[in-house]
Amino acid sequence: MKCYSEMNKEELMSEKNALEAKYKDFKSAGLKLDMSRGKPGVEQVEISMPMLDILDSSSDCTEDGIDCRNYGLLDGIPALRKIFADILEVDVENVFVGGNSSLNLMFDTITCLMTQGIAGCEPWIKQEGIKFLCPVPGYDRHFGITEFYGFEMINIPMDKNGPDMDLVEKLVSSDEKIKGIWCVPKYSNPTGITYSDEVVRRFAALKPAAKDFRIMWDNAYVIHDVTDNGDKLLGLMEECKKNGNEDLPIFFTSTSKITFPGSGVSAMASSANNMKVFKNRYKYQTIGYDKINQLRHLRYLKDTDGLIAYMDKHKAVIAPKFKCVLDMLENNVKATGIAKWENPNGGYFVSIDVLDGTAKEVVRLCKEAGVVLTGAGATYPYGKDPKDSNIRIAPTYPSVEELSMAMQIFCVCTKLAAVTKLLG
């Protein structure tokens, strides 16, 4: 195998014929595999089955003097708030434990800023021409929220250190219509990189033109290593405090990829000033979230150390899947020079930049061969990848065997789309 850019037309034609033959074989195998979403696999949800034994009809459901079976306690169980405070590296008094979904907390936060305003500013819905910065490639559900509310979304290129901070600083300091930025700072969705210390420090030192500019810091993969040398993310809140910028960031996380997806516990945190605004809304929205599920989590995971140690069980299941994807790319695609990717130490995705102008075609070819990928473009606002190049691979749901088969197909499709494109 050699680099496609060094092949002449004849060589490319011969490569194409070989790939087409392989593709035809795969297609006739009638495979059905879904690598479209960052969904834990069955083995992973099995890990947490003992949590269902934690509470039974004989349990004392009192915690911190509170009967968790009855109404009340809007903020959540204090000992659980402490765990989230530890992993988010924020003050426990500003941690709010929500329902089963951090996406829901993010949606509610943006909605609150839309209708209520913050820092003495008008609600965003009453300000015209609101904009949001979107590091790309990024998380489609983030972009979905700001698209739902009609924001103009501005792409910010990502590299292995995080978003392009020169561009972020320039835009944020000069345009008061820019109200926020979506960030997945650790094991970024989808590239898997972790923001460098310098990037975090530059976020903490931002001088936004808009008083109501906020950083949506979605730390979804805060303790989600897949290798033994996990990344370290600098604590944003500490850095913000050094700059008098405590009001800038809003932190989110959840146990969706720790215990049960859809039946976990979410949390958010921000400065006292910000939490006052958000809690003044939550108190009208609900009497409180599900404390029995909070209690179940607390007694199962025990404490912050228990939570972190628990992640080894997931790592054991996921690590071989990441290895499979990365080995396949290394062995089958790398030499062709047509694609680039990172080797993430954690998170849920491998993000691949295939040959420009071929991502949609790769996704189509895979689908026809029975392998469903995240739609090409989904990692960009409005679903529009300007280079038609980025594809997000979610390796967690299939088994290693399935994944191995799916990745063989993916590699063939990636190369087939490329040679076809190169041949014009």
Next chain:
Amino acid sequence: MKCYSEMNKEELMSEKNALEAKYKDFKSAGLKLDMSRGKPGVEQVEISMPMLDILDSSSDCTEDGIDCRNYGLLDGIPALRKIFADILEVDVENVFVGGNSSLNLMFDTITCLMTQGIAGCEPWIKQEGIKFLCPVPGYDRHFGITEFYGFEMINIPMDKNGPDMDLVEKLVSSDEKIKGIWCVPKYSNPTGITYSDEVVRRFAALKPAAKDFRIMWDNAYVIHDVTDNGDKLLGLMEECKKNGNEDLPIFFTSTSKITFPGSGVSAMASSANNMKVFKNRYKYQTIGYDKINQLRHLRYLKDTDGLIAYMDKHKAVIAPKFKCVLDMLENNVKATGIAKWENPNGGYFVSIDVLDGTAKEVVRLCKEAGVVLTGAGATYPYGKDPKDSNIRIAPTYPSVEELSMAMQIFCVCTKLAAVTKLLG
């Protein structure tokens, strides 16, 4: 004991002295009781403890072919949607199962109408001078939502048949700024009455000036009888269909007062047109609600008949408490002619109209004697009861013994405030 209005000054003075002596005794007893919220008692949450045994580490969590431990299924588990469809008397395809709180669904619904609009109308937040009808006395958390969003709230008097429909019809048909009405149609919070068939039919036949007028039909107490001759509520959706008014009502309910308050399951339903708007928001807000808790409820309650039969357990606990409150009022207050109340067949409250201008004083006197009641005025928008007369008693949380003591104090305070007022 005779009617206070027939007493001369001397008799009132003597009554006042006697009441003050009793009050002094109660005060020195140092009681601490909370009758402020509609909160199930400990005995009631104990009823549902076996639900915590339903799922354990050996359970098959697959239902309708769906692994309830993983992401997905925005609408909720089909068999659970069917149960809610049955009790709300609506079509199952338009039922949406939410998280742990119907209040949260109501808040999200109003928020959706605020920011998105419905029926081709502008979002409410972009329309000026929006109004909402509030049957009074009513539920403070309903009024809280419309106050939070800055609606002008208009009081609609309630009688034993429901809201004053002459007034509702007149206002709704003439003022397009009126966008909705809050209703607790069965065992109304707090009066405990159930809307008559005629009232339901008149709701179903409304001809609102505003195309985006909606009825918030909070059927929180849909199966919550406390006597053996429970009320029957006419099905609103059937009646609406007869009038081509399917888009008018939005239905809500939950198991908060069936299984665990704060850890139950909520549901909403509306026409296909309306649900399309709401679901287009939910799909950005969340990937799905807690299906493990939905499954736990489904397997525990089994089906609609199982759910309804389950309510007998609550009735057995609550009925003596309602009887205690009503007997106390009957025996200690009725003859004085200074107060009025209904004898509800279900729900969570006894609503008492004390002598005009004395509700705040009664609540204050009770509080000083260690009995916390819902704040006077709380049953009215903005916390303002124009007659300062309505008090909501929530009998479920204390034990019968505590309740008996608390009601003795309440009766004395009610009479003491009245004679003091009558004596000028």
